[in-house]
Amino acid sequence: MKQFISLTKMLLCILVGIVGCTKTEELPVLSQSRILSFKVPTADGEIIGAVDESDKTISLYLPFYYQFSVIDPEIKLSDGASLLEESIPVDVLADGTVYTVVGADHSRTSYTLTIHLQQVSPLVITEPSTADQTALWTIGDNRISIRGNFHTTDPTLIKASLVDKNGQDYPFLANTGSGPAGVAPAIGADGKKIYAYGSLQIPQELSPGLYQIKVSHLALSATTTYPVQLVWGRPTSFVYTPVTIKTGETFTLESSSTAIHDVREAYFTIDGAKKMLEILSQDTKKVVIRVPDDTPMGTHIPSIVCGEFEPSSPGWWGITITK
Amino acid sequence: MKKYNYLTSRLLILLMCAACLSCSKNDDPQPDPDPAPDEEFYYKLHRVENLAMEADDDNPTEAKPAIYFSLETGQEVPNAQSKTMRWDLSFSGLYNSFLGGNNGTNSTNFGYGGAGKGGILILEKPFDEVTEVPNDSQFKSGSGIIGTDDAGAFGEGIGWYLYDFGGTILGDGTTEKTHVAYALGSSLTTNDGTVIPARTVIVKTPRGDIAKIKMISCYEDAFTPDEWFKDTPHMFFTFEYVVIPAGAKHFEIKP
Known part of the structure; x- marks a missing residue:
């Protein structure tokens, strides 16, 4: 028991010695150009990037559900320090963005950012075709x-x-x-x-x-x-462009969906009969059509025939022909 | 043994005290305060003229990509930055004519997921007469909230503009006056004598500042109704605004 008490007394002395020690050990001076924190604000708080002083890196793990295409971090620096270049939003797919901090003592430290996207892998898309049937x-x-x-x-x-x-x-x-x-x-x-x-x-x-x-x-x-x-398909949807023109002038039919191809005929239907029009030019988006001089005045709905398909027409708006 | 327990407990207390006394420094870095806008920003009247949006009269029902605008910088913000707090006001929908704030909690907002806490509302009151900040609960957090007024065609509630489809509500019935969008920054009187009070848009920015906005025109270099016609170049937004800091309750313009 006496031995135990002595041991306790000795420990107490050591403790008092430690607490009472007044000598100041000089620690290495901290850099004045440090990034102290790197945070990305979100709707529900913030994502904290890990700043590693040993290799001067910042690692940010970014969950997919935030649906960020860029991050706009808030960066806390050492007192008096500033970034060499203004912090701007960073593309989440960008790798190796470097932040250079300039300290109050003019020291410089560069940190490299790595963004680890946390996505659900693999990406799987539904196949429209199969081995036996091509869509x-x-x-x-x-x-x-x-x-x-x-x-x-x-x-x-x-x-x-x-x-x-x-x-x-x-x-x-x-x-x-x-x-x-x-x-x-x-x-x-x-x-x-x-x-x-x-x-x-x-x-x-x-x-x-x-x-x-x-x-x-x-x-x-x-x-x-x-x-x-x-x-190829049959155009069914045209850009709304009703126009008023004179005979001999041109108008354009432009498809907003199915590509135009191989336009073989263009015509107005007037009193149940076809009035053939002149096809001046065509590409996959539009066809330019000229109205013959002998076309009757009035508003006529145009039609075109592409390849072997049934005629295509805007259906409800037409071209108004005046003198 | 009893004495042993007594001494051990005393020793532990001493150790804990020593540990506490020797660790008084707070090493937890505090985040940077939000960068304070320039003093010339708050309580000043700002004017933006002819903020251009893509428009295609050949495809009038085709909505173009939204435009994001920073009231602080007076500049457009790239679309990729929609989930950041760098913008305050969005222009979206048909002809980019529907306004919204920046809010990260509303899934219908372009800023969804981001840290924005903004919103928008509209008052049937002239810009100069809006002096009090509306109650926070009145702000709407979605995008594309404020657009066409019920007094015109295709109205969606109280809006910042009146769409005169046929040119007969405010126009003279001529073709040139059809399809005109009348900004309601000032009150207007329709052809049947109805007075439509001026509207003022109120925006809460993602950081909580409050702006009141007077929408003046969506036509290029044309700022009054008599200059607005179907073929006047559009959409070029002109508007004026004043921003007060978060927490302030009264709008005023300081010299």
């Missing part, structure tokens, strides 16, 4: 919808394109005559959430043939195993 898509169609596990409702974060046999990429148009593309979530037959990226348009300039579909969402991308086949 036929009409060139210019603006009602294309691509389904996949995108885990976002922000259409600006998704990129989709058609890829031809040479590997050439042709992006779908995401802002068409039927409005901007959108993403609609739904529960699939298997009970899993699936997202339809819709209102996309196949570029009217493309040629018929086989194309793979390639989709990317931030850092993930996927390509279909089986291609779709692009084919």
